[in-house]
Structures are given as C-alpha cells and as structure tokens.
Amino acid sequence: GNSVTQMEGPVTLSEEAFLTINCTYTATGYPSLFWYVQYPGEGLQLLLKATKADDKGSNKGFEATYRKETTSFHLEKGSVQVSDSAVYFCALTVSGSARQLTFGSGTQLTVLP
Amino acid sequence: SQTIHQWPATLVQPVGSPLSLECTVEGTSNPNLYWYRQAAGRGLQLLFYSVGIGQISSEVPQNLSASRPQDRQFILSSKKLLLSDSGFYLCAWLSGNTIYFGEGSWLTVV
Numbered sequence: 001g002n003s004v005t006q007m008e009g010p011v012t013l014s015e016e017a018f019l020t021i022n023c024t025y026t027a028t029g030y031p032s033l034f035w036y037v038q039y040p041g042e043g044l045q046l047l048l049k050a051t052k053a054d055d056k057g058s059n060k061g062f063e064a065t066y067r068k069e070t071t072s073f074h075l076e077k078g079s080v081q082v083s084d085s086a087v088y089f090c091a092l093t094v095s096g097s098a099r100q101l102t103f104g105s106g107t108q109l110t111v112l113p
Numbered sequence: 114s115q116t117i118h119q120w121p122a123t124l125v126q127p128v129g130s131p132l133s134l135e136c137t138v139e140g141t142s143n144p145n146l147y148w149y150r151q152a153a154g155r156g157l158q159l160l161f162y163s164v165g166i167g168q169i170s171s172e173v174p175q176n177l178s179a180s181r182p183q184d185r186q187f188i189l190s191s192k193k194l195l196l197s198d199s200g201f202y203l204c205a206w207l208s209g210n211t212i213y214f215g216e217g218s219w220l221t222v223v
Binding site: 032034036042043044045046049051089093095099100101103104105106 | 145147155156157159162172203205207210211212213214215216217
C-alpha cells in the first residue's frame, strides 16, 4: 500500500532560521507528491507539488525536490517568518480512477519572533 | 476558475441529532469529490469519495453517509450523531492530479 512518513513535531524555530521538514514515502506505482499547509482554524491549502522524479516544487520561499532514489520529498525554507507558523502535511497520490490522497501525520511549526 | 464551497462553517449539534454538510464545486464538470475528517490533534482521514453522480465509495465504516445528487454537489450526512463525530470536515475535489480543499466545517457534538 501507500504511506507517508513525516518528521515528528512540534518544531519551534526563531524567525529567519532555516527550516527542514522530512518526508519519505512508499507507493505502489509512480506517485505525485504534495505539501499542504493548514493555518490555525483554516482548511488545507496546496503549498507546492512535484509530479515526477527530480522535479522541484516551490512556492512562497518553500521548496521540495522529488527524490525517487531516496523516496523523499523534504520541505525546506531558507528563512522562516512568524507567518509561516502552521501545520504542514506531506501527501501523495497515485494514478487511478479515484486519485486518493495519502497523508503524513502533519508537522506543527511555530516560528518565534 | 474553479472554486469549492462548503457549509455550514461551524455547527454545534446534540448527540443523536442529524447532520448535513454540503459541498459544491464551480467551474468544472464531473470532478472526483472527497470528504475528509480531521479529529482534534490528529491527521486527515478519508471518509468518502465519489467519481460521479450516485457513485459513493466509503473508506471507513461509521454512522456517516454521503450522497452525490448532482454532478457538483457532495453531501455528508448522519441520522444520529455521536460524540466521536466531532471534528473538522473537509470537502475536496480533484483537478488533474491535484486535490484542492474547501474551507472546512467545524462540528462539535455535545
């Protein structure tokens, strides 16, 4: 089956620190990979995605590279801001009629001023 | 452009009462639609998905049900709510290979 293993949280950083949230996956077939972000009290927003090996997804200063050889999709940001405080979810889908998302457990990030 | 709406945004319901959460998608036709639940402090759980009108697949046995009476409408229901049904419910739809989420509905069963 499909699964996503995500770095345990919570993660607390100071503003302007470097962020890495690890994500590894197992999948039957060839997955597309996603990072979603959930700000307090809100729904999930797509942050970035990558659909094939070596693709780099990027948005709002966040980046993640699809590494097929290590089955990883780690999220990085060079300088976090207080406004980045949220829960981050790694997820995957594989092709098929339903395209269901398999989620990681989520990582709570708190950025302190 | 495509948008997704779900309502109500929040509701407080007594145990044993019925539930109806509604989701509509605009700007697309015959989308795959999904209902997820996020219990407090937990990740996301897929409850139902639908690939077309009247076609519902259930992922988790429970006292909830889903219906798709129209192409772009997806409804989550319960005849009698349990305390354990409390949580954050998210409707979602598939565009290409990407799933997009609605704003979510907070349900508190008291």
